[in-house]
Amino acid sequence: MAVVSFWIACFVIGTDIAFSCQNTDDFVGASSPGDIVIGGLFAVHSEMLHPEEYPIEPVIQNCAGFEIQVFLQTLAMIHAIETINNSTLLSGVTLGYEIYDTCAEVTKAMASALRFLSKFNSSEDVVEFQCNYSDYIPRVKAVTGATYSEVSMAVSRLLALQLIPQVSPASSAEILSDKIRFPSFFRTIPSDFHQTRAMAHLICESGWNWIGVIATDDDNGRFALESFGVQAMANNVCIAFKEMLPAYLSDNTFHTKVDHAIEKIVKETRVNVIVVFMRQIHVLKLFKKAIERNVNKIWIASDNWSAAVKISTIPNIGQLGTIVGFGFKSGDVSTFQDFLRNLHERPTDNNKFLREYITLLSVCAHLEYHDFQTCLSNQSQEDLLQNVESKHQIWRDDFLNANIEPGFIHSTILAVYAIAHAIKGQCKDRNCKDPSAFTPWELLEELKKVTIIDDDKEIKFDSNGDMSTSYDVLFWKEIDGRIEITTMAEYDPEKDDFIFEDEDKKKQFLDLKKVQSTCSQHCRPGQMKKVTESPHTCCYECVSCPENHYSNQTDVDYCYRCNNRTYWAPANSTTCYRKTIHFLAWTDCFAIFLLLLSAFGVLLVLSISVIFTKHLNTPVVKASGGLTVCYVILFSHFLIFLSTVFFVDEPTEFKCKTRQALFGISFALCISCILIKSLKILLAFSFDPKLQNFLKRVYKPVPTVITCTGIQVIICTFWLIFRTPFVKQNFSIPRAIILECHEGSVVAFGIMLGYIAALAFVCFIFAFKGRKLPENYNEAKFITFGMLIYFIAWIVFIPVHATTFGKYLPAVEIIVVLISNYGILCCLFLPKCYIIIYKQETNTKAAFLKMIYTYSSKSAGSVAVSQISLDSKTPSARAAISDSSKPEKDSVNGNCRSQVPGQTLIKGKGLPKNTARTTARKRLSSI
Numbered sequence: 001m002a003v004v005s006f007w008i009a010c011f012v013i014g015t016d017i018a019f020s021c022q023n024t025d026d027f028v029g030a031s032s033p034g035d036i037v038i039g040g041l042f043a044v045h046s047e048m049l050h051p052e053e054y055p056i057e058p059v060i061q062n063c064a065g066f067e068i069q070v071f072l073q074t075l076a077m078i079h080a081i082e083t084i085n086n087s088t089l090l091s092g093v094t095l096g097y098e099i100y101d102t103c104a105e106v107t108k109a110m111a112s113a114l115r116f117l118s119k120f121n122s123s124e125d126v127v128e129f130q131c132n133y134s135d136y137i138p139r140v141k142a143v144t145g146a147t148y149s150e151v152s153m154a155v156s157r158l159l160a161l162q163l164i165p166q167v168s169p170a171s172s173a174e175i176l177s178d179k180i181r182f183p184s185f186f187r188t189i190p191s192d193f194h195q196t197r198a199m200a201h202l203i204c205e206s207g208w209n210w211i212g213v214i215a216t217d218d219d220n221g222r223f224a225l226e227s228f229g230v231q232a233m234a235n236n237v238c239i240a241f242k243e244m245l246p247a248y249l250s251d252n253t254f255h256t257k258v259d260h261a262i263e264k265i266v267k268e269t270r271v272n273v274i275v276v277f278m279r280q281i282h283v284l285k286l287f288k289k290a291i292e293r294n295v296n297k298i299w300i301a302s303d304n305w306s307a308a309v310k311i312s313t314i315p316n317i318g319q320l321g322t323i324v325g326f327g328f329k330s331g332d333v334s335t336f337q338d339f340l341r342n343l344h345e346r347p348t349d350n351n352k353f354l355r356e357y358i359t360l361l362s363v364c365a366h367l368e369y370h371d372f373q374t375c376l377s378n379q380s381q382e383d384l385l386q387n388v389e390s391k392h393q394i395w396r397d398d399f400l401n402a403n404i405e406p407g408f409i410h411s412t413i414l415a416v417y418a419i420a421h422a423i424k425g426q427c428k429d430r431n432c433k434d435p436s437a438f439t440p441w442e443l444l445e446e447l448k449k450v451t452i453i454d455d456d457k458e459i460k461f462d463s464n465g466d467m468s469t470s471y472d473v474l475f476w477k478e479i480d481g482r483i484e485i486t487t488m489a490e491y492d493p494e495k496d497d498f499i500f501e502d503e504d505k506k507k508q509f510l511d512l513k514k515v516q517s518t519c520s521q522h523c524r525p526g527q528m529k530k531v532t533e534s535p536h537t538c539c540y541e542c543v544s545c546p547e548n549h550y551s552n553q554t555d556v557d558y559c560y561r562c563n564n565r566t567y568w569a570p571a572n573s574t575t576c577y578r579k580t581i582h583f584l585a586w587t588d589c590f591a592i593f594l595l596l597l598s599a600f601g602v603l604l605v606l607s608i609s610v611i612f613t614k615h616l617n618t619p620v621v622k623a624s625g626g627l628t629v630c631y632v633i634l635f636s637h638f639l640i641f642l643s644t645v646f647f648v649d650e651p652t653e654f655k656c657k658t659r660q661a662l663f664g665i666s667f668a669l670c671i672s673c674i675l676i677k678s679l680k681i682l683l684a685f686s687f688d689p690k691l692q693n694f695l696k697r698v699y700k701p702v703p704t705v706i707t708c709t710g711i712q713v714i715i716c717t718f719w720l721i722f723r724t725p726f727v728k729q730n731f732s733i734p735r736a737i738i739l740e741c742h743e744g745s746v747v748a749f750g751i752m753l754g755y756i757a758a759l760a761f762v763c764f765i766f767a768f769k770g771r772k773l774p775e776n777y778n779e780a781k782f783i784t785f786g787m788l789i790y791f792i793a794w795i796v797f798i799p800v801h802a803t804t805f806g807k808y809l810p811a812v813e814i815i816v817v818l819i820s821n822y823g824i825l826c827c828l829f830l831p832k833c834y835i836i837i838y839k840q841e842t843n844t845k846a847a848f849l850k851m852i853y854t855y856s857s858k859s860a861g862s863v864a865v866s867q868i869s870l871d872s873k874t875p876s877a878r879a880a881i882s883d884s885s886k887p888e889k890d891s892v893n894g895n896c897r898s899q900v901p902g903q904t905l906i907k908g909k910g911l912p913k914n915t916a917r918t919t920a921r922k923r924l925s926s927i
Helices: 006-012 068-085 106-117 149-159 192-205 219-234 254-267 280-292 334-341 352-364 369-378 381-390 397-402 406-426 440-447 503-514 589-614 619-623 626-647 653-685 689-698 701-722 746-769 779-803 809-838 845-871 875-884 913-926
Strands: 030-032 036-042 045-048 063-066 095-101 142-145 166-168 185-187 210-217 238-246 273-277 297-301 321-328 451-454 457-460 471-479 482-492 497-499 527-531 540-544 580-582 726-730 736-742
Touching: 030 068, 030 352, 036 068, 036 106, 036 406, 045 280, 063 352, 068 095, 068 334, 068 352, 068 397, 068 406, 095 106, 106 149, 142 149, 142 406, 142 440, 149 166, 149 219, 166 406, 185 406, 192 219, 192 273, 192 297, 192 321, 192 471, 192 482, 192 497, 210 219, 210 254, 219 238, 219 273, 238 254, 254 280, 321 406, 334 397, 406 440, 406 451, 482 503, 589 626, 589 809, 619 809, 626 653, 626 809, 653 701, 653 726, 653 736, 653 746, 653 779, 653 809, 701 746, 736 809, 746 779, 779 809
Parallel strands: 036 095, 036 142, 142 166, 166 185, 210 238, 210 273, 273 297, 297 321, 580 736
Antiparallel strands: 030 095, 045 063, 321 471, 451 457, 471 482, 482 497, 527 540, 726 736
8 A cells, every 4th residue: 555655645745856947958857869859748747836926927837746647658658659769660760759747737838839849950949930831840740748638729729830740648628629720639549529428328328317517627627518418418317516626726716616516415415426527636635525524426437537546545435435437448558567667777867757756756655555644744845855865766666557547558659659650651752860851740641641550450540630449437346445446348439339348347337227316216117207397307207197108118208109099008007008999799799689689570571471472362462562562572671681780790891881771772672662552552542533643643663663762772872982981990989999880971871861761751641641441451550650660760860879989889770770670560561460360251352342342331421422512502403412312211121212213322321332332342453
C-alpha cells in the first residue's frame, strides 16, 4: 500500500521543487534532438500556482500536483520514439521530441504552442507573421497531445494557422471532430459521442432512468454533459440533477460546491446512479467527501478516471458502492513495462519530469499509507524541500508499473506511430534528414491516409480524424480489501453493443440490474405510464391498460391496441385473446328446437300431401282447387320450411344469398296460389252480377300465379345482382365476433317483404268477402285467419328484429317464418284434413250438393228480395207484384204455389225450387 499511495504525496508537494523558468529552454520538460522533431503537450501537473490576487505581470507561474499517470504518458511517448528510431521504420531518419507541461492550463499550453510555431533554427524562437505559410518550416512537424479537451481546443486553433498536425491520445470532446473548426486535429481514441452513447446504453440496459450527473465546469465537462444529455434522452433516461464543479482547485468556491453536490446526492434518495465527467483530481476530492458522508451509489466513470489507480487506492473507497467505467481499449504494453524497469538507469539531464519524479520518490516513498496524512500536516513545503537535500535517491521498480493505465499508454504510443507512418510516407522520395524536406501541412495530408496494424487489426483515422477503437467496460472489484480494476466487457461503437468474454463477466453486468434508480416504480406488463406534472418523462404514474389494450413489457409509454377484428383484451391485460366466433350453430339448443319445428312442418306437409293424394276424388280435395294447386301450395310450404336451414350454422356467401331469396319466392308462390283460390271461391259464390263479371275477367289462374311469383323472382334477382347479401363480422360484443348475414340492401329486403305483404293483403280482402260461405266449405274464413296470423307475425317481427342483436338474430327470423308458415298451412289444410278423416259423411257429393243448395237458396232469396224491394218503388211495379204474388194452397204439400205457371216456390222463401237446384249444381261444378 505504501507503494501505490505515493502519488498522493506527489500531488500535494508543490513544484517549487521544479526549477523556475528563467529562459525558454527551462520551459521544456523533456527533449531529445532528431532530424524531425515532434512536440508533446501533457498535463504533468494538475494545476498552476496562482497568486492570491489576479496576476498583474505576464509571468508564467510554476505548477503543482505531480500527476503520475500523465508522467507515464510522457514516458510512453519517449519510449515509442526511441523504439521507432531503433527500428527500420524510417530508414535512418531519427525522430526528436520536445515535451511541455501544460499544467492543465490553456494559458500555459498556448505558450508551448507558440514555441512550436516559431521558425526552425530561430535563435530567438521568433514566430513570423505571414500571409501564406505554405513554405514555412516551424520548430516541430507534428504535436502529440494535449491531455484535456479544453486545452486541445485552444492549441488546435493555434496550430491550425500553419496546419501542424496534432494527434491527441486523450482529448475526447465530441466538438473536436469538427474539421471546419479543427482541421489539423486527430486523435487515437473515439469521440465522446461513442462514450456517452455507451453510458446511456449501459444505464438503459440496467433499467435505470433517474440519475445524477457531475461534471467539471470547463469545455470538456460541458460538452460531455451536453452529449450525454442527448444520448440519455434517446434512451429514455432522465437526469435528476446536474452539478458543475469549478475546473480549477484554486477556485474559492470549489469546496463549497463539492459539499453542495454531496448534499444533493444524499437528498435524492431515488437517485442511485451518478455519472461523473471530471478529471482525476476533482474525483479524488469529491470521493473523499462522499466517503465522509457514507454515500453508497453506483458511479459511472468517464475515460478520464475509470482506470485511475490514485482513486482506487483511496482509503475506504469500497464504501462508496459500485464503480463501473469506460476506458480506452488497451493493447500490449509489455515493452513499455520493460522500459520502465530500466528507467532509473537513464540520465535526467534532458528530462525534468523524471528528475522531479525521482526527487519526490526520495521524499515520500518510504512512508506507510496510514502515516502519510501525519507527514503532510506536520511538515511544510519548506521542510519537504530541506528533506530533499538530505535524502538519498530511492528507486521502486514496481511503483510506475503499478500505476499504469493501459488505455492511455496504448493511445499515446498509437499517436506517435501514426505520426511516424505519415513521416515515412513523406520520406519515400525525399531526404528527410533535411528539416525542410516537407512542411507540416503536407504531413497532415499524409496523416489522413495512414493505416496502422495494431493487434493484427488495421486501424486508421476516419473523416473526422478519430480512430474507431472500442472501449473497455471496467469494473472496480474489491479483492482482499483492495480494489482491482478488471475488464467486464468490451463496447463496440459500430454495433452499439457490449461483448462479454465469459458468463462470469456477464453475471457481473446482470447484477447491476438489482439496484433500482428510477423516479417512479417500474410499470408492470399490463400497465402503462401516465405522465404527471413533473417536467421529466421518467416521473409518472402506472395505470392499467384499458379494455382492448395490452402491454407485454415494463415501463411502456402507451398500451398497444388489439386488432378489433380478431382480438380482445380485458383491462390490465398483458396479451390479446382471439375473439370467440359466434353464430347460431347446429348444436345450439334453441337452434335444434327451431329445426325440429321446421322438420315437423316438413312432415306435416308430407302427411297432408299423402292424405290429399289418397282422397283425390273427394269433394273436399276438389273444393280445395284440385290436386295440382294443393301440391303447388304444399311444395311452397316445404320450401319455406327448408329455407330455415340456411339460417343455422356458420354463415357463408351461398347461405346468405339463398335463404332470403328462397323464402321470398316460395312465400310469393304460396300467397299467389291462395289468391287464386280466394278469387275462385268468391267467383263461385258471388251473386252480385257486377262483381262476378269483374272476377271472371280477373280470374286467370296460371298467368296470375306466374306473374305474381315472377315479380318476386325479378325483385330477388336484381337484389342478388346489384346489392347481394354478404357475410358480415359484427363486433358489437366486445369479446366475440358475431358472424351474420348482412342483407346487402335494406331497401331490397323491404321491397321483397313488402311485395309479399301486398299479395297477402289482396288475398285477405278477397277472402274476407267470402267469409260467410257454407259452413262445411268455409275456406275463405280460414284464409282470412291465415293472413291475419301472417300480418301479426311480421308486424311483431319488425321491432323485435330491430332491437335484437347477437347470434340469435337469425333465430328471430326463423321464428317469424315458422309462425307465418304454420299459420297459413294449418288454417288452409288442417280443417280439410279434419273433414276427410273425422267427418267422412260430409265429404260426399250429396252432402256438398245439399249444403250448397241450402246456401244458394238463402243467397238467391236475398238477392231476389233486394231486387223486388228496388223495383217496388215504382207504381206499375208494385201493381204487378201485387197481382202475381197471390198464392194458392197446395192440397198435397201444403205449400203456397205461385201464380206463375210451372214454378213451385220454396216454403217461406219465395224462390223457385228448380232455380235453387240449378244454382247449386252450377256452384258445385264451378268449384
